Amino acid sequence: MLLCDIGNTSYHFLNDENDYKEGVTIFNPSSITQKVYYISVNSSVDKVLETLDNWINLKAHVDMNNYYETMGIDRIFACEAIENGVIVDAGSAITVDIVKNGVFQGGFIYPGVKAMAKTYENISPALAYSFNFELDLDKMPKNSGDAISYGYLKTLYSEVMAKGEDIFLTGGDADKFLSIFPNAEIDKLLLFNGMKKIIKKADLC
Amino acid sequence: MLLCDIGNTSYHFLNDENDYKEGVTIFNPSSITQKVYYISVNSSVDKVLETLDNWINLKAHVDMNNYYETMGIDRIFACEAIENGVIVDAGSAITVDIVKNGVFQGGFIYPGVKAMAKTYENISPALAYSFNFELDLDKMPKNSGDAISYGYLKTLYSEVMAKGEDIFLTGGDADKFLSIFPNAEIDKLLLFNGMKKIIKKADLC
Numbered sequence: 001m002l003l004c005d006i007g008n009t010s011y012h013f014l015n016d017e018n019d020y021k022e023g024v025t026i027f028n029p030s031s032i033t034q035k036v037y038y039i040s041v042n043s044s045v046d047k048v049l050e051t052l053d054n055w056i057n058l059k060a061h062v063d064m065n066n067y068y069e070t071m072g073i074d075r076i077f078a079c080e081a082i083e084n085g086v087i088v089d090a091g092s093a094i095t096v097d098i099v100k101n102g103v104f105q106g107g108f109i110y111p112g113v114k115a116m117a118k119t120y121e122n123i124s125p126a127l128a129y130s131f132n133f134e135l136d137l138d139k140m141p142k143n144s145g146d147a148i149s150y151g152y153l154k155t156l157y158s159e160v161m162a163k164g165e166d167i168f169l170t171g172g173d174a175d176k177f178l179s180i181f182p183n184a185e186i187d188k189l190l191l192f193n194g195m196k197k198i199i200k201k202a203d204l205c
Numbered sequence: 206m207l208l209c210d211i212g213n214t215s216y217h218f219l220n221d222e223n224d225y226k227e228g229v230t231i232f233n234p235s236s237i238t239q240k241v242y243y244i245s246v247n248s249s250v251d252k253v254l255e256t257l258d259n260w261i262n263l264k265a266h267v268d269m270n271n272y273y274e275t276m277g278i279d280r281i282f283a284c285e286a287i288e289n290g291v292i293v294d295a296g297s298a299i300t301v302d303i304v305k306n307g308v309f310q311g312g313f314i315y316p317g318v319k320a321m322a323k324t325y326e327n328i329s330p331a332l333a334y335s336f337n338f339e340l341d342l343d344k345m346p347k348n349s350g351d352a353i354s355y356g357y358l359k360t361l362y363s364e365v366m367a368k369g370e371d372i373f374l375t376g377g378d379a380d381k382f383l384s385i386f387p388n389a390e391i392d393k394l395l396l397f398n399g400m401k402k403i404i405k406k407a408d409l410c
Contacts, residue, residue, distance in 0.1 A: 151313040
């Protein structure tokens with residue numbers, strides 16, 4: 001079974017053995033003849049895939065009543081992957097979503113590492129620091145670098161921890177955030193699990 | 206007594222009766238002949254003021270051992286204004302500083318309203334919303350606008366409230382944040398109080 005999660009820059013594939021990526025601009029989806037189950041946040045790729053019979057958009061098989069209309073399909077499939085917990089998906093944005101008994105309870109959006117570093121730098125060149133993920137979050141900072149890191153990381157930490165739920169960490173920056181959420185379960189392929197569940201539920205293969 | 210807090214864009218004056226602002230690029234500081242007690246984060250204005258005998262930089266009269274070297278002088282004087290509490294100074298950046306028994310305990314820096322709105326917009330045009338300061342922070346959001354507002358405001362709220370201290374709200378966006386921190390004491394002239402305290406302590410007038 002071949003699964004694919006399509007973002008703005010790449011096709012992220014998972015076959016039975018491993019996962020790999022192909023660039024959106026150079027990859028030709030009609031080069032694949034086997035069945036591909038996919039989700040996509042990329043509307044221009046979507047248009048091409050609609051013309052290809054072997055590419056099956058899983059979006060149609062999700063009960064959207066549990067979610068909201070403008071919610072990213074990647075967030076939805078990550079939610080479908082778990083029964084209970086908080087999902088922290090650390091990419092260009094960090095999405096934090098809560099699932100209870102398999103039902104989405106709501107979620108919020110926080111800036112990703114790169115975007116937030118740029119934000120501080122734009123406010124003042126004096127705030128152009130890399131975030132210190134090893135920061136002691138129990139101590140109020142007394143230097144500029146830590147003051148930025150604490151502002152970015154501790155606020156997110158406090159809010160996520162306040163939920164008192166198991167934490168599932170995914171996304172390109174998941175590794176970085178593992179030092180902030182050491183008890184989190186890290187699973188970079190989380191949303192593929194959501195895809196597998198939907199395929200099974202919808203009896204697609 | 207004339208006090209002045211100099212930022213990157215304006216001179217903010219306080220005389221005995223009221224406060225007013227003058228633009229950094231058009232105002233000529235040598236047009237004032239009376240004594241002015243000032244603080245400044247603007248190094249190019251600083252150079253001019255050093256040549257004027259009636260402009261007295263209060264920075265020299267603060268015990269810097271309580272602070273750290275790169276800490277903004279405006280944050281320092283806000284801290285000098287209170288004995289106990291959390292200061293939330295909402296400007297182009299939001300600084301959150303803790304003071305206990307008159308001693309600075311540390312603080313952090315969070316993006317200001319304008320900078321953070323720009324951050325979300327830069328991540329995706331789909332995230333270009335104005336923040337909803339009337340948001341119910343007890344409910345996990347189920348729409349994009351609230352998901353952004355919650356990400357920006359609730360994380361800050363949770364961290365500030367966790368300190369369990371009285372909250373002092375100052376800065377240009379203080380009014381907006383009063384709906385988030387309804388029990389805060391709002392004082393847009395807070396750092397002038399710090400200046401008055403230092404003037405008294407140093408026996409300057």
